[in-house]
Amino acid sequence: MEIVILAVVIALVAVGAISGLVVSSRKKKKQLPPAKAPSSTPTITAPPAEPHVGEEAETPREEPRRTIEEVELPTAEEALEAPAAVEDPLVAAPPEPEIEVPEPTAGRLVRLRARLARSQNTLGKGLLTLLSREHLDEETWEEIEDTLLTADVGVAPTQELVERLRERVRVLGTRTPDELRTLLRDELLALIGTDFDRSVKTDSGLDTPAVVMVVGVNGTGKTTTTGKLARVLVADGRSVVLGAADTFRAAATDQLQTWGDRVGARTIRGPENGDPASVAYDAVKEGIAEGADVVLIDTAGRLHTKTGLMDELGKVKRVVEKHGPVNEVLLVLDATTGQNGLVQARVFREVVDITGIVLTKLDGTAKGGIVVAVQRELGVPVKLIGLGEGPDDLAPFEPEAFVDALIGD
Numbered sequence: 001m002e003i004v005i006l007a008v009v010i011a012l013v014a015v016g017a018i019s020g021l022v023v024s025s026r027k028k029k030k031q032l033p034p035a036k037a038p039s040s041t042p043t044i045t046a047p048p049a050e051p052h053v054g055e056e057a058e059t060p061r062e063e064p065r066r067t068i069e070e071v072e073l074p075t076a077e078e079a080l081e082a083p084a085a086v087e088d089p090l091v092a093a094p095p096e097p098e099i100e101v102p103e104p105t106a107g108r109l110v111r112l113r114a115r116l117a118r119s120q121n122t123l124g125k126g127l128l129t130l131l132s133r134e135h136l137d138e139e140t141w142e143e144i145e146d147t148l149l150t151a152d153v154g155v156a157p158t159q160e161l162v163e164r165l166r167e168r169v170r171v172l173g174t175r176t177p178d179e180l181r182t183l184l185r186d187e188l189l190a191l192i193g194t195d196f197d198r199s200v201k202t203d204s205g206l207d208t209p210a211v212v213m214v215v216g217v218n219g220t221g222k223t224t225t226t227g228k229l230a231r232v233l234v235a236d237g238r239s240v241v242l243g244a245a246d247t248f249r250a251a252a253t254d255q256l257q258t259w260g261d262r263v264g265a266r267t268i269r270g271p272e273n274g275d276p277a278s279v280a281y282d283a284v285k286e287g288i289a290e291g292a293d294v295v296l297i298d299t300a301g302r303l304h305t306k307t308g309l310m311d312e313l314g315k316v317k318r319v320v321e322k323h324g325p326v327n328e329v330l331l332v333l334d335a336t337t338g339q340n341g342l343v344q345a346r347v348f349r350e351v352v353d354i355t356g357i358v359l360t361k362l363d364g365t366a367k368g369g370i371v372v373a374v375q376r377e378l379g380v381p382v383k384l385i386g387l388g389e390g391p392d393d394l395a396p397f398e399p400e401a402f403v404d405a406l407i408g409d
C-alpha cells in the first residue's frame, strides 16, 4: 500500500515538473526578440549590434536609460584644452579675405600731379601771368601778394617772397617766360625748403618696431592716412601692426581694421570707450611680440581747445614710451581748413611734440600755400600729402614735384 502511494506521489511530481518546464519554456519564448532565429537557439538574448539586411533597422533599446548624473562630463581643464568647436560641414567657412598688393610709392606724386595741378592752378599759373605783365607796377605787385595770401601762404612768407621777386625781376630787366618760370620756381622752392628730412621714420634702428602716432582734430583724415600709410609700408615690404586707439566709436576701430585687413596688417583693438593709452600700449607690445617692423597708432580726433582731450593724448604718448621712444608723431591737417590749421598745429605741438605733418585733401583746395605756412609755424616738415580718397592717394611730399605741379611745365 505504501509503495502504491509512493508511486502515485512520484508520478504526480513528475507530471508537475514536466508541465512546469513547458510553461517556463513558453514564457522564455515570449521574452525572445522578434527575431527569425530558430527557436532551437534560445540562448541568444541580445540583438546583434548592427541590424542586418532584412532585420528591423532600429536597434531595440534594452539598456536602461542613463540619467543625466551618470553622463561623464569633461573636467574644466579638458574643456579648456579641447574647445568644442564642432565643425558643421554644411556651414561653409568664410572665404579668406583677399590681400591686396598696393602700388609702389616711388613716383606716386608724379601720378597724382595732375590732381595737384588742377587744384593749385590758380596759385602757380596766376603768379606767372602776373609776373609776365609788361609793366610790373604797384598794383600788379599787390595782386601777386593777394594771390599768395589767398592760397594761404601766410602774411610773413608772402611779404618775403614778394620782396625777393621784386629784387630779382629788377636785376633781370627784360624777362622771357622761361626766365620767369625758373625764377618763380627757385623762389617757391626756397620758401618750401629743400633741406628738410621728409622721410617718415619707420625704422627704429633697434630690434623693436618703429612707432608712429597719428594725431589731429576731428575729420582731418587720420584714420584714412593711417590706412594709406600701412599700405605704403606693406608695399615696401615692411610688416605693420595697427593700434586702434580711437576708442570713442566702435566704427572708428572697424574703419581702421578694414584698412588693415586689406593688406594683411593686424589691428589691435580695445573695448569701446576703453582707455586709448592702454590700446596703444598693447599694440606696441603686440608689435614687439610679432617682430613687426612698424606699429601705427591711430588716435581719436580731438579739438585742440578741449584740454581734457589734449591731456589724454599726452598720456597716450607717455604710456607708449614705456616700451621705448615714439619715432614719429604725424599731425594730420586738412588743407581746406586753411589758417585754422596753424592754430591746431601750435596746440598739438605743445602736447605731443610733432615730428611731421600730413596735409590731406590737397586735391580739393587751391590753398596749397598752407604747406609753407604750417612748416614755418612749426618748424616741422610736411612729409606726406593726401590727394584723394583712394587707397593709394597718399604721396611722399617732394618739393620739386610739388612746385612743378603748381607752375606747370
Ligand SMILES: Nc1nc2c(ncn2[C@@H]2O[C@H](COP(=O)(O)OP(=O)(O)OP(=O)(O)O)[C@@H](O)[C@H]2O)c(=O)[nH]1
Binding pocket: 216, 217, 218, 219, 220, 221, 222, 223, 224, 225, 246, 252, 299, 300, 301, 302, 360, 361, 362, 363, 364, 385, 386, 387, 388, 389, 393
Ligand atoms: N578728397 C580727399 N578726401 C580725404 C583725404 N583724406 C581723407 N579724406 C576723407 O576725409 C574723410 C575723413 O577721413 P577720416 O580718415 O575718417 O578722418 P579722421 O581724422 O580719422 O576722423 P575722426 O577719427 O572722426 O577724427 C573721409 O571721407 C576720407 O575719405 C584726401 O587726401 N582727399
Ligand SMILES: [Mg+2]
Binding pocket: 222, 223, 224, 246, 252, 299, 300, 301
Ligand atoms: Mg579716425
